[in-house]
Each structure stands twice: as C-alpha cells, then as structure tokens.
Amino acid sequence: MSTLPSELLAVWRRKGTVWPRYATLSAENLEVANSLVEVYKRHVGEKKRVVKELVDGFEDEGYDYRFVRGLSLLLDRRSRFRCDDRISPVDLRRRIFRAAGRLGLPTTQERRARIVEAVASDVKVDAAMVEQFFQADLDTELTLEEFEPLSPQELLQEYNLSLTQTLLFDSTEVRFTSSGNWQQIFRSIKWLGLIYEAYQAERVWVKVDGPASLFKLTRRYGTATAKLVPVIIASPEWTVEAKILWKYTNEICNFKIESWKHRALMRKTEPAQLSFDSTVEEDFATRFQALMSGWILRREPEPVLAGRQVLIPDFSLEKDGTKVYMEIVGFWTVEYLLRKIEKLKKIEVDMLVAVNEKLACEKLSNLGKQGRLNVMYYRDKIPLSPVLRYLEHAFREVKANQTNLVRELPIVFTEPIVNFEELATRIGVSSEAVKTALTEKPPQDYVIMSDKMVRKDRLEQIGRTIAERIRQKGRISLSEAAETIETEGVEDATGVLEALGYKINWRGISTENAEVVKP
C-alpha cells in the first residue's frame, strides 16, 4: 500500500466535509511530476542527499511542500538506495570507538587525527577513507542505485490514491457500491478482518467497519479499509463514502469519491483475473453459452442480500426480466449442505443449486424443491437439459406471477399513451407480463396496441385528424397517415389505423402508394 505520513496529507475541509487536495492532471502538475521523475532518473549513482536537495528546490519555487515531498516519497519507493559497503561502516565505527576508548576522548584536532590514523592503518586504507565511511550508512548518505521510472501521469494518479488511503486511515466507517469485482471485494473484507453490512438502495451498498466499532467510533480499522480502496476502484463504476475522524479537531467529516468524477485521478490496478473456482463451473459456462438459449449467463453477478450479509452466487441467468441464480456445490457433508440450504432459503430469489452427487461424503435423499430453491444433482459434469427445464419452468412461473402482480396492481392510468416497456421497468416486471395482463382486461378508455395502449379520446382525436385529411384531399396515403399519427406520439401507425377501422389498400410495397380507406 502506498500511503503518506499524515503531515504530508493535504486536504480541504468545509462544512463537515473533507477531501484531499488531489493533484489534477493539469499541465503544471504534470510538469512538476515530470521534473521530479527526471531528478531521480538522472541521479542514479548519486547520494540520496543530492536528490533530496534538488527536490527541496521545488518547494522553494513555491509549490506546496506536501505535494512535492509526497511525490518524492512515492519516487523513493521506486528507488533502491544502497550503502557503499566497500568498507563496513558498522565495523569501522566499532574500531574507532574502541580506539577512542583506549586512547582517551579526543578533545583536540590533533588527538582526533591520531585516532583516525591508527584505525586507518589498522584497516589498511587512508584516513580520508575512514572519514568517508564513518557514517556512510546514514539514510542521507545512501546511494541511489536503481530507479524504476513511471510516467508523470501515473505518478500523479499514484499520489492521489495515496492521499485517499492516507485520509482513510482516520476513517471510522466506509460505505461503498461497485459495479463488479464483488468476489474479490468480499474476499478482501474477510481477509482484512473487517465486518460488513449490506443493504439495498437502488444498488447494493456495503458498510464496512470492525468488531470494536460497535462500542465507539474508532480509527482502528482505518488502515484495513484503506487497503480495500484499490480493490473497489478496480471496477468500472463505484462510489466510496467514509466518515473521517479528523484528529486535529475531533470532528466527524464526510468524505466521498465517485467513479464518474475521480476515476481519471486515481491509479487503477487491474482487477484480478476472474478464474473459475472449479473446472465444473468453467465447463458448464462454456457449454451453456454454446447453447444460445436466449438466457444470458453472467459470472460473479451483483451480490444477493441475505439479511445483512450477502451471497455471491456462481452464476446469474437472465432472460427478458426473469433472473435466476445458480450455485454449484462440489465437496459437501450433510451438515454443510443443510446449513447452506438453510441460508439460501432465506434469500428472496430463485436459485438452482447443483450438488455433486459423486463427491458427496454421505448419501442424502433427494432434496428437490424447497420454496424458491431448487436442488439438482450432477455426477461429472452438469447436465444442461434439467437446467434448461428448470429455467423454462422458472420463466413461466415468473411470468405468471408477474402477470398476476400486474393484474392486482391498483394503477389508475391517466396518460394518453402508456408504453408497456416503460411501465414494466417502473413496476419491475417483464413487458410480456404487462402486456398479457392488460390485453386480458384492458383498462376502461384504453385501446391495446402491440407495445402500448392509447387512451380512447386521443385515438378519436387522431381519427378526426385523418378523416379531415381525407375530406380535404379525397384520399390519403399510408405514409401521410403514418406521419400524422407519429406527430401525435404513436409510432405504430398501422395498429392505430386498424383500431380506427381503416383498411390499407397496398399497391406494391411502397407506403406512399398504399391508400388508407374506410371499408
């Protein structure tokens, strides 16, 4: 983790909000970053003291010392400093101190020179070498031996990430949401010894702190949560919020970064390559996708809430608004499987659990269906047909349930045109279900079309317009009629005309030649 000492953390603080003074990727900042990288690059082989003196020069030029030193510290970490050890300074000092102990403390230049000479002849070098190596292992005396350069932009991004992590050291809790990378995120949470709570607020949000956070605000878990940040921001979309206990004033401040605003500022580490936990999973995914069943298979889907905890199923399978999850269980014991099923039963989603029969430690009678949970067995690989059967069954069931839901919804329609797709999204069902339910029993004053319904008065108004057109011109082509209808906000011209009792006389395939007539 790349963090900075707290005295180098530059922040803005206003009205209970705190945010680091991120280095924007401006020409000026890039210029400073570039110059510093050059300082390190050009001084390989020189003493650290020399490098640091040049770095100090940037402060004198008026740049924020925290910015300059922060960048320099990050560059130190990409450097290898080495002690010139042709003569071991530790060994040399031991000889000198012993000699001084023997010959008495040198209070004059002459006596000091005698001791140095004695040691020099002892080690068989000259006195100047003794002076040179006496403190050669001090930090500032080390030699810059190797430097691994990076681009100015990367340096600024690394710096910004460091600022974020350094600020989070003082956090008492962190909340975040992410568009992916969940498996790795939750693995990290566990590994870092943190506790999380998940909740749904449009997307799945996760609040992270630690065991002792229950008793009082504590920064204790700040270091661990800071380590979580690179894992979270490795996914494309994210928001991270935190409460910071500002140590100088003992105030709680809010902190927030969002991908759309801060993504470009931060160094992004590549998310760990998704690898399948088992070949069974991989094999199933490959064969299922080859099937082109219309079901979209997704690995590591958004987590499913189980109370305040989450579960990341192995797969989600989605088709036209129907979503089911799938878990694959390899090794198991009866207790483990029963516990797992108990846990899964609490989840309000449709779930298929494929259990390896061959690797079973004990025999278990067929579990079958348990509420919204379905258990199937497999031997070497997961057979596709029972999976598809389950999916189609679930699809029909979900459809039926949704149709029922729409039927029972106490909606009063007022808009002139109701689009099924939009309505379906609003109530969270498939458009199929909306259409089925509404066609079955159309609301009063509405006429059902293929993908929408239109209020009767609006339809009549369109009818009057078309009738007027026909009266004026004697006849009207389909393309003209369609234009009229589209200006009223309905795209499905033929549907409207049909509902109004018009017929279309086609002459060829051109809509301009097709005539709209009243039979």
Add this chain to the structure above:
Amino acid sequence: MIDLWFDRGTLLLRGDVGTPYGKWDPRVGCYRVKASHYREVLSYLRESMLQFRDSVPNLPPVETLGGGVELRPYQSEALVRWRRAGKRGILVLPTAAGKTFIALKAMSLLKTQTLVVVPTLDLIDQWKRRVQECFGVEAGTVGGGESTVRMLTVSTYDSAYLQADVLGNRFMFMVFDEVHHLASPGYMQIAEMYIAPYRMGLTATYERSDQRHSLLPALVGDLVYTVGVEELAGEHLSPYTYEKVYVELTPEEQRVYDGEMRVFNGYLREKGIVLRSAEDFQRFIMSTGRDKRAREALLARNRAVRVALNSEAKLDLLAKQFEAHGCERTLIFTLHNDLVYRISRRFLIPAVTYQTPKQERREILENFRNGSYRVIVTSQVLDEGVDVPEASLGFILSGTGSTREYVQRLGRLLRKVEGKQAKLVEIVSKETVEARMSRKRHQNLDGEA
C-alpha cells in the same frame, strides 16, 4: 446453550441472552461485549445460574518460575496496595527505583499468563533479560518483527495495539510499563481489547500535559501508590547535582539567528499574532498549511531554533567539560539527530538514534554497560526506560520544553551505585528561544525531581 467466545478484541455471546455491558450487534445477530469486561460477564452468567460454554481464553501453557524477587520496603508497600485494590492499579515511582521488580514479584505471586507492554524495543530486551535472570525462563516477544507468545511475554505498545485481535484472549495479567502512554487515543484500546482481569501500570511521570491521564484508572485501576525522588534520594537513588551553563552563539550563528527571528517576529507583528500558549502555537502551525507566508515565517523560526540548539559553541564547551571530568561514564542528550552525528564524528563516540541498526545498538549499550565505552551520545531514543546503570554524568545539549523528557533524562543517572554522585549539566544558548525552552522544562518540576 449459551456460547461465549472471543472475536477479534471483543466477546460475542450466542444464545438468547443479554449481559451487562453488552450491546446488540445487528451485523452478526449476537450480543457483543468489550473484551475488558470478560470477568464481569463471567460472574454475571454464573450468578444467573445460566448454562454456558466459555471458549474465550486461549492461554499459553504455564511454565514453572524458578528463583524469586526480594523487594525493598517501599516496593513491598506498593505491591501490597496494588493487591488490596483487587490486583489492579497504577504505581508511580521515580526512574531507577526498581519498578520492574515490583511487577516481577507480582508475576511470581500470580503465576499466570502475563503480557508486559513497553514503549520501545530496547525495553523488550531489558524486560526479557530481567525475566531470565529472575525466573530462569525465556519470555516471549511480540514486536520488532517477532511474534512468539509464552507464559511471560513482552510486547511494544504498537504491537499490542495492532495485534489485539489475536492476542486479546491470551493473557490474564497485564503490566503496562510507562503507563502514561496507554492514555493516547489509539493505545487506550489495548486496555479495552484484552480480557486480562489483573492489571498493573508503572510510571515515573504519571501526569500528561493533555490531562488524558485521568482516563487511566478506568483502564488499569486507580493510582494506588506514589513516591517521589526526594523520598528515595540518598538511600535508594544516587544523590545528584544540577548545573546550567550558558554559551554564546558564534558571531556567524548569531547573525543567522537574528536574521531568521526578524522574519518570524516581523510576520507575527504584521498579522497581530500573539503566541502565549502551546495552543496558540498549535493554531499557528495549523495556519501554515493554508498560508504560504505563515509557513515561511515558521520555517525561519525553525531555522533559528536549530541554530541555537545545535550551536558549535556547545561542542567547544563539551570539549572543555570532557577534559575536566576525565573518563566518567557519560550520556549526552540532544534534540536533533544531526547534532548527534556531529558530536559522534567530532569526538569519535558512539551514537544511538532510531537509525542505528538494532544489532549495533545492542552492542553499543552492552559495551557501555561493561565499561568499554565511556560516553554515548543520543537524541531521544534513550530517554525512556532503558537501564544504563553506570552513567554518572549527563549533558543536555538540547531538548524540547517537556518536563517529562527532562525527568526521564535525569532518571538515566540516578540508579543507585555505592558512592556515586551524579551530575547533570544543561548547556543552553544565551539570549535565544532555547533559554525559554529550558526554563519551561523546569517549571513543572516541583516535587518531581
């Protein structure tokens, strides 16, 4: 069945039952209690005649402690008071008064798993040596990259804090050496995240300038015993004399000093800033983060202070003092590492700073102890704790305004050796801000040194 177990510095209680001090944790669906309430939770469950399984302690095996400890009368008195207070409490004794032995005696009486928490790695070594000498057993170490837990274990505050998650249920007795450290906001949690019901705090300097020492009784137990330097000087501690010597800056230093202070004072006058208290100064330092000119003023002052603290004149005086005192066992204290290395280079004497490699540091201290080295120069690392029994002469070349630092440095010279007359010399640059810093460190001394 109720289950009580240790979860990373806290206790969890599974089963439909609450407990005093417990708090419902919705994240896990259990009652959670601070680990430090372990004893109370146990007695509550027992008194309520509830069936429960206690999986909390994970104690290292008990070892037989050989040997023993003989206490001086005042040490025995301190131990008796501590035991009467329920084997909890804080003992305040001057440096070199043998605090360690009281704790060792307590260990030999309790014969239970014990964690000694100390501020520095040097103190770990020292405690381990003492445990070995006293009981003939090896103590475990947590800190400095090591982590071995034994019946008697010594840890730094840092490691005890960072590893509370896994160490909190491994000891029944905790000794906090230099217990004033425990009151800092982070370290406080050590006291809360360990189950140990028996606790002892030791220090020579109980009071903190931020008043946070008032939090310590709740964490370790009440202040049960206090004895000052005067009461012990002569009989149990070496008698000592103190002398302050002023030096004049060299003409060049004086010129730089005056120039820099003009910049600083000019800025303060211009802005109408008056710096009376530590808080005023703190606020001024905060403002330098926002205001470039304020920062320039601060930097000018810092440069001036460095000139005063690190004056060449002090080194010349030191040379004269060396000639006068011959080869007495001597410690030289400074504030900055630069000065340590300048002195080390000029007089060819060993330096101990935080940069000194661990092995070399051990070797230097060992050589000082056995008399091969007569003088050591150090910045702040030896201020606290480490025994340097033979030193009889001390020079303070520079320091902060802290009374604690002064008392600790003095303490380095006071360990009782028959016939020893300790002497502490403070060298201060005349008519500089350093004179004020020096006065400040003596201001709060009354009774303490």
